[in-house]
Amino acid sequence: MTDDQTLVNLSVLFSKPTGISTYAINLLPHLQQLNPTLLISPTVSTWMPLSDYTCYSIPGNLTPEQGTKGHFRRLLWTQLQLPRIYNTLRSRLLFSPIPEAPLYTNCRYVVMVHDLIPLRFPRRFSPLTPYFRYYIPQVLAQAQHIICNSTATARDITDFFHIPSAKITPIPLAYDANHFRCLERLSEVTSPLPPQPPFLTGEYKEKRLSLDSSNEPREGEASRNRPYFLYIGRHDPYKNLHRLIDAFAALPNCHDYELWLVGSTDQRYTPKLGDQADQLGLTHQVKFLDYLPYNQLPTIINQAIALVFPTLWEGFGLPVLEAMACGTPVITSNLSSLPEVAGNAALVINPYNAGEITEAMQAIATDSELRSRLRALSLNRASQFSWAKTGQATVEVLQRYL
Known part of the structure; x- marks a missing residue:
């Protein structure tokens, strides 16, 4: 075993990947040139091929899937067990795809910061507030280097924590070009939409988290062929869904359309929406589709009128890039990292102004020339991002500290 052993901490991986897990999974093949040892739960191998990697088994109850308990267990494991593993394997460097690492030890590490949203939009009594206020600054101060996903996040790290910009490298994220692509012909749609996809509707008051998977429209409901606007993501307040729903309601002839909200429901926020x-x-028009499997997303995105992503802040904004890769028009915010991702290929709006969101939705719905122009711009813009670029830039940072 060599003394330049690189560890990759994958304690956050679980079977329903969202942003952080998507990043780690797609980055991993490009880290192979470092011959890393993966710190990973054995349960991950049931859904992710790992035969080409050296793996070190860690507990499987440390992920976001276990909620707050999983979060605290992971922090304890990081402080108490990870230094022992680091020394046992005679490691030279630890890479973590989240800003967590052992404090006040001999562990040398590089971490990835995705966003500082819990500091921008703090919630009372949320455990994430002290986590970001007290733990994260110590991790970043003791890191060899910090990677982040946008210049907006890099500015936040400097502004909130006074970390020198020379210690931070923004590396944009990417998308799977074989998965998210423009489906030119109906025969290319490998995951067709069911006649009526699972959704949560007005009956929500009686069965908040029960999916209605009936294939038959209910009495009084219009045809399932109505065109739809699409949102993908969580239901947190900073995602601005209440303004999106207001904007949709203000559309002329709004009853000719639907609004599909794809993402895990949250008992704190979804009922209010x-x-x-x-x-x-x-x-019958605002559909809460809950979490959808990864293989269904390209079809859902391709068949949408537009992705509407009016969040108040994002570290990067993967749904915007994935929609552009499908040639689907995008409406997104003029704040944070989103203009970095979208460039000139989207309609950017003030997310605090529901009227601007409505105007953008109406323009895309009624102007075929605008849709065609945004489609061409989106495909060109998306082609500038790749996991190969992201991976190589990450490897170059890590190699500096080996």
């Missing part, structure tokens, strides 16, 4: 849709008379 369901009630808002009911009060606006949009019970």
Whole structure:
């Protein structure tokens, strides 16, 4: 065993990947040239091929899937067990795809910071607030180097924590070009939409988290062939879904369209959004599709009128890039990293102004020339991002500290 052993901490991986897991999974093949040892739960091998990697088994109860308990278990494991593993394997460097690492030890590490949203939009009594206020600054101060996903996040790291910019390298994220692509012909649609996809609707008041998977429209519901606007992501307040629903309600002839909200429901926020849709008379038009499997996303994105992503802040904004890669028009915010990702290939709006969101949705819905122009611009813009570029830039940073 050599003394330049590189460890990759994959303690956050679980079977329903969102942003951080998507980043780690797609980056991994490009780190192979470092011959790393992966710190990974054995359960991950049931859904992710790992035969080409050296793996070191760690507990499987450290992931976001276990909620707050998993988070605290992972922090304890990071402080108490990870230094022992680092020394046992005679490691030279630890890479973590999240900003977590052992403090006050001999562990040398590089970490990835995705965003500082819990500091921009703090929630009372949330454990993430002290985590970002007290733990993360110590991790970043003791890191050999910090990678982040945008210049907006790099500015936040400097502004919130006074970390010198020379210690930070922004490396944009990417997308799977074999998965997210423009489906030119119907025969290319490998995961066709069911007649009526699972959704949560106005009956939400009685069965908040029960998916209605019936294939038959209910009485009074219009045809399932209505065109739809699409949002992908969580339901947190900073995602700005209440303004998106208001903007959709203000569309002329809004009853000719639907709004599909794809992403895991949250008992703290989703019921309020369901009630808002009911009060606006949009019970059968605002669809809460819950978490969708990765293989269904390209079809859902390709068949949408537009992705509408009016969040108040993002570290990067993967759904924007994935939609552009499908040639789907994008409406997104003029704040944080989103203009970096979208460039000139999207309609950018002030996310605090619901009227601007409505105007952009109406323009895309009614102007075929605009849709065609945005499609061409989106495909060109997306082609500038790749996991190979992201991976190589990451390897170059890590090699500096080996």
